[in-house]
Amino acid sequence: xxxxxxxxxxxxxxxxxxxxxxxxxxxxxxxxxxxxxxxxxxxxxxxxxxxxxxxxxxxxxxxxxxxxxxxxxxxxxxxxxxxxxxxxxxxxxxxxxxxxxxxxxxxxxxxxxxxxxxxxxxxxxxxxxxxxxxxxxxxxxxxxxxxxxxxxxxxxxxxxxxxxxxxxxxxxxxxxxxxxxxxxxxxxxxxxxxxxxxxxxxxxxxxxxxxxxxxxxxxxxxxxxxxxxxxxxxxxxxxxxx
Amino acid sequence: xxxxxxxxxxxxxxxxxxxxxxxxxxxxxxxxxxxxxxxxxxxxxxxxxxxxxxxxxxxxxxxxxxxxxxxxxxxxxxxxxxxxxxxxxxxxxxxxxxxxxxxxxxxxxxxxxxxxxxxxxxxxxxxxxxxxxxxxxxxxxxxxxxxxxxxxxxxxxxxxxxxxxxxxxxxxxxxxxxxxxxxxxxxxxxxxxxxxxxxxxxxxxxxxxxxxxxxxxxxxxxxxxxxxxxxxxxxxxxxxxx
DNA sequence: CGGACAATTGACAAGCCTCAAGGCGCGTGG
DNA sequence: CCACGCGCCTTGAGGCTTGTCAATTGTCCG
Numbered sequence: 293x294x295x296x297x298x299x300x301x302x303x304x305x306x307x308x309x310x311x312x313x314x315x316x317x318x319x320x321x322x323x324x325x326x327x328x329x330x331x332x333x334x335x336x337x338x339x340x341x342x343x344x345x346x347x348x349x350x351x352x353x354x355x356x357x358x359x360x361x362x363x364x365x366x367x368x369x370x371x372x373x374x375x376x377x378x379x380x381x382x383x384x385x386x387x388x389x390x391x392x393x394x395x396x397x398x399x400x401x402x403x404x405x406x407x408x409x410x411x412x413x414x415x416x417x418x419x420x421x422x423x424x425x426x427x428x429x430x431x432x433x434x435x436x437x438x439x440x441x442x443x444x445x446x447x448x449x450x451x452x453x454x455x456x457x458x459x460x461x462x463x464x465x466x467x468x469x470x471x472x473x474x475x476x477x478x479x480x481x482x483x484x485x486x487x488x489x490x491x492x493x494x495x496x497x498x499x500x501x502x503x504x505x506x507x508x509x510x511x512x513x514x515x516x517x518x519x520x521x522x523x524x525x526x527x528x529x530x531x532x533x534x
Numbered sequence: 535x536x537x538x539x540x541x542x543x544x545x546x547x548x549x550x551x552x553x554x555x556x557x558x559x560x561x562x563x564x565x566x567x568x569x570x571x572x573x574x575x576x577x578x579x580x581x582x583x584x585x586x587x588x589x590x591x592x593x594x595x596x597x598x599x600x601x602x603x604x605x606x607x608x609x610x611x612x613x614x615x616x617x618x619x620x621x622x623x624x625x626x627x628x629x630x631x632x633x634x635x636x637x638x639x640x641x642x643x644x645x646x647x648x649x650x651x652x653x654x655x656x657x658x659x660x661x662x663x664x665x666x667x668x669x670x671x672x673x674x675x676x677x678x679x680x681x682x683x684x685x686x687x688x689x690x691x692x693x694x695x696x697x698x699x700x701x702x703x704x705x706x707x708x709x710x711x712x713x714x715x716x717x718x719x720x721x722x723x724x725x726x727x728x729x730x731x732x733x734x735x736x737x738x739x740x741x742x743x744x745x746x747x748x749x750x751x752x753x754x755x756x757x758x759x760x761x762x763x764x765x766x767x768x769x770x771x772x773x774x775x776x
Numbered sequence: 777c778g779g780a781c782a783a784t785t786g787a788c789a790a791g792c793c794t795c796a797a798g799g800c801g802c803g804t805g806g
Numbered sequence: 807c808c809a810c811g812c813g814c815c816t817t818g819a820g821g822c823t824t825g826t827c828a829a830t831t832g833t834c835c836g
Contacts, residue, residue: 359678367678406660411656418648418659435673729792730793732816
């Protein structure tokens with residue numbers, strides 16, 4: 293039996309925009325079911341059109357694209373609350389892939405109903421655009437990090453954003469949150485080599501700034517982290533939930 | 535007297551999705567006026583909320599953000615057909631700036647009417663989300679370029695996308711289109727230093743791959759350009775127009 | 777025990793950055 | 807009318823951050 297939107301465990305977190313009872317009801321009607329996938333499973337595949345849209349209920353994943361030269365760019369780390377499937381343009385096939393990295397549970401929506409959903413529920417349509425705008429802003433920030441920061445600063449920026457997201461989702465316990473990725477994933481996200489990423493991580497660990505080992509990320513002093521990276525610790529923007 | 539949407543000169547280009555007469559009429563009602571600004575003028579300023587949304591009718595500009603360390607990341611080059619103002623999140627203040635680089639003409643919309651516009655015209659709301667998704671896809675590609683390509687490849691990728699856009703807008707004449715930016719702008723867009731950008735540009739010019747001088751960009755063989763950069767020359771996706 | 781995979785470390789190479797200086801075109805003011 | 811300043815482009819030299827190559831360790835699992 294799939295989770296009722298009414299009881300969605302994500303909704304209570306502050307980072308998500310409050311919804312009216314009606315909005316919850318509309319979303320429930322749009323929702324077609326739930327999908328659970330194992331770590332390592334591809335959810336969306338580059339080049340193959342997906343008839344579904346997904347909302348992440350639980351678990352983490354990796355959104356990436358592969359270049360012609362064989363190199364891989366991780367676009368972002370996928371967390372609960374992320375909405376997947378719009379990025380490839382509304383109509384066309386997907387240009388990104390998404391893989392599960394931990395066991396994921398997803399809400400499933402039919403892409404083909406998107407249009408009638410827009411017509412029937414303008415308030416939710418508005419939210420979807422809002423969500424796209426939030427995502428676009430995040431990508432702009434990521435672009436700035438890749439373009440203008442040193443390796444250490446990039447990693448610090450990533451950790452900061454990840455930790456903020458984790459905090460917003462109540463994943464942090466004892467200054468520690470799960471972050472079940474490989475160093476190669478982070479390297480591919482930040483445009484660094486694996487080796488250099490590894491060495492920079494070691495330095496951050498030695499300097500007691502941030503420690504990531506065995507799939508757990510620990511940050512004791514967020515503000516100190518931000519200072520170290522020369523970053524203004526802007527709060528995460530509120531985002532609509534689907 | 536401001537341009538009627540019905541007579542919008544952009545609409546005839548293939549890159550824009552076809553609109554019904556009704557859609558044109560709705561958009562016209564949403565449009566509040568026209569704005570013309572000189573080169574060098576800021577249109578949107580980081581940190582100051584803009585009550586307006588803009589659609590670029592003519593001219594080019596620069597969208598960028600400034601980091602705490604003083605460095606600047608150019609998010610993208612702004613062309614006719616771009617829609618500006620959503621990126622900062624729908625409600626909050628802008629985190630990017632946009633400056634005009636050539637004389638620009640813009641269609642002006644009221645942000646405060648966006649919600650009622652969504653309610654009244656779901657087909658156009660759908661288009662706006664579509665546009666955001668296209669933009670998001672582009673930023674993903676830019677991210678991949680910054681992260682995974684060499685300096686020469688980055689520049690080639692940028693030239694390719696710019697030239698495709700120019701072609702779609704009929705700005706190309708004799709394999710040459712206007713591109714009125716500084717080398718520093720391109721450097722800040724690609725995360726390169728000015729000096730290295732300059733030297734790489736010189737090399738591309740020597741090798742007859744692409745020439746950019748006096749504000750004009752010349753590419754004789756697009757496919758050769760793509761090949762040189764190790765890039766699959768995907769066509770630009772169709773995009774809705776506002 | 778052997779193989780696969782991720783993390784780690786060292787040595788070396790190189791792509792790109794910074795510093796520095798000069799040239800060219802253009803507008804301004806004496 | 808010419809000198810000067812300014813913005814932008816160009817070029818050279820040297821160095822540092824980061825990448826590549828290679829080998830080792832630890833862990834999990836069949």
